Structures are given as C-alpha cells and as structure tokens.
Amino acid sequence: MSDEEIYAARLELVDFLIEALWDTPSEEFVGTLLSGEIRVPESVGEDLDAGFERLRTFIEENEGRDAEVVHRELNREYTRVFVGPRPPVMAHESYYREEMDFLGKGKAEVEASYAAAGWNPPEDYPEEADFLAVELAFLRHLIERQRRGAAEAFGYERVFLEEHMAHWIDDCAGDIVEYADGAFYEAVGRLLSGVVAFEYELAGQMA
Template sequence: MMNRQHCADQEFARTILYQFLAMTFYEPADNFLVELEQEDSKKDLLEASRLLLEVKGVELMQEILHTLDGVNNAGKLGHQDLKAEYTRLFLGPMSPACPPYESYFDTNRPQEFQGTLMGPSSEAMEIALAEEGLELTLDYAELSDHVAIELEFMYYLLSRAYAEEKDSDVYLKKANAFFMEHLFPWLPKFGAKLSKESRHPFYKGIGLLLESTVKIDLGSVVNQKH
C-alpha cells in the first residue's frame, strides 16, 4: 500500500509532466516556453521527472531544457529552426513525418481507414470536452484528437482529481479511464516514431520523454485501481 507522501509525490509528478508535454506540442511561437526560463519551473520539471521517471528521466529532462535554452538564446533564428521542424514533423506541406493524431495510430479501425484522420477518437474527444464544458480556443483549426489537446485534457482531469474537492475521486477515475482508452494505446508508438523521425534535438527528446512517461504512468493507473 502506498503511503500518503508517495501519493502526493505521484500526484505532483503526473500533473506537472502532462502539463509540460501538452505545451510542447502546440505550434511554437517566438516566445515558446519562455516561462521555463524561471528556475522554479525548471526545478519542478526536474523533480517531477525524478519522482516518476527516476534518474534517466532527470537526465532526459535536463537535456530537453538545455536544448530549449539554446533555442531561446538563439532568438529568431532558433525559433525559426524549431518552427520549421514542427511543420515538417506535424503539418506537412505534403505528408507530415509524424502525424500527431490518435485517429492516425488507431489500429482498431477497419483496414481501409487505418492511417487516416477524423476517426472515432475525434468524435470521442469532442464528446469528452463537451461533457466538461470545454471548447477549443486555438487561433487555428485543429482536430480534437491532436496530441496536445489530449495531453492537456489529461492535465485538466488530473488537476481536478488532485484538487481535494468533493468530486476528486470521480475525476481520478475519469483521468485513469481516459489514459487507458485514449493515451496508452497510441502515445508510446507516437513518441517512439517522433524520436526516430525528428532532426531537431528538442523534439527527439520530447518523443523519448512522452514514450517513457506514458509507459511508466501505466503503473500509476494500475496501482490506483487496487
């Protein structure tokens, strides 16, 4: 049985890491993740990595933050390089190297629809967002089963689950169910593909971090069922 401190540590780590991962998959602006230049933000990410992912996770997070510092210190040129890689990986102009949608990776669809977009997961995400009274507020059109939206929704559910409110148990069940139904079936594969396809060290590191976080978090979900 987990003690109270272990549970608190796990809650902190899961929430921080899903929030960070969600932020990294939105289109990078010129001030991309500049808030992480604050030492407290970096400390929180490193501590969350240590608690959930242990030593290798800390080393990986350190590399990611170091790369991000390099991007921000390079100014406009650094951000242009990151934007170009984001476009190549996730947008196109032809076929993106790593489509960031659950539908694309959904192997439960009929054969003729595999590797295409706007599948059942898109509709399921639209329903899940509507049930929580949430809506997309991006400045550009995006499908609801985009990786950033799914990760941010997981962060939202965890935030509600760990807020110590009367419905916190309900939200923990929702978060874990969402993890099993929507995140675990495809994000490890997506993360592995991203780390392989990326030519930029930032997205290569994010792919590895995503794959590790989701695989290890499976243990958190399973333990909380017992």
C-alpha cells in the same frame, strides 16, 4: 515529495508537452527554457530520464543563444515534422489505430470520453478531438481535478488511458524521436512516452 509537489510536477510535465506539441513553442517559452528556470529532475524512470537528458543537452547546446533564433529553428522543425507538406508524424489517435478511421468515427469515441468527464476542448484548440495536444489537455484537466480532491477523476483518467492513449502514444512518440532534427523533439518524444506510462500506472493504483 509532498502530494502538492507531486501534483505540481505532474502538471508541469503535461504543460511542457502541450506547449511543445500544440504548435511551435512560443519564444517566451524558449527563453524560459534556455534561462534554466525549468527544473530537470535527475532520476525518475527510463523514458523520463532519457527525455530529461536530451532536454539538458538541448539547453547546453543553445546556451547563450538568442531565444528568437532558437524559436525560429524550432518552428521550422515543428512545421516539417507535424505540419508538412507530407509531415512524417500525424499526431492523431485515429491515424495510429487501425480500428479507427482517420479523422472519422474514432473522433466521436474520443469526444464521448471527454463528455463523460464533463470536459470540452478549449476554443483556442481548433484541431480535431483526437489530436495529441488535445488529449494531453484533457489529461491535464483530470490531474487538476485530482489535485482539487475529485477522487473520481482517477477513474476517468484510468479509463481514458486504457481505452485511448495507451494504444498509440508509444508509436507516436517513437516517430517523433525518429524524425526529430535535434535534442528538443527527441526529448519531447521520450518524455511523452514516460509521462503517459507514469500516469497509467498511477491512475491504475488510485482508481
């Protein structure tokens, strides 16, 4: 693969996770997924391979079904797992890290990492700074900067992964897999672990 193809694949994976975890995936996204327009590679690494296999299973199980119906089912699952009442997965860094107060000072540490890289969460992300999808959006920002030739973005990524995401993503991803109703969010959990592990290794090599 060329460098451009690798960047496109990295961004596509992170975009997929943001779409799946920020809120219920849109009906348009579900329709695109079921149409087969999203590429699913054959072999990348253990967690990524397992995630792609569950994603293929989801697509096969829902082949020919109406995207609106599948969207409603995913909305119910997302609400149960991430929204509640009493959601089993609280997708915030400060929830998973014992040394951070949940929605307390830990948020400021995450915000400081964003500020150091000159990034602010988009205004349409009303969640806290340490919410999983917001951290993924920051990761996407850094990958896009790398794509444009900003070598220092590898350093920002390495530090952010080392100081933040590497401490809690595997636990959160494991909970997503455990509490998922079916193949889609099982895929999301495994892909989440795989993407962060891949990015951590890459950033360490490049920084």
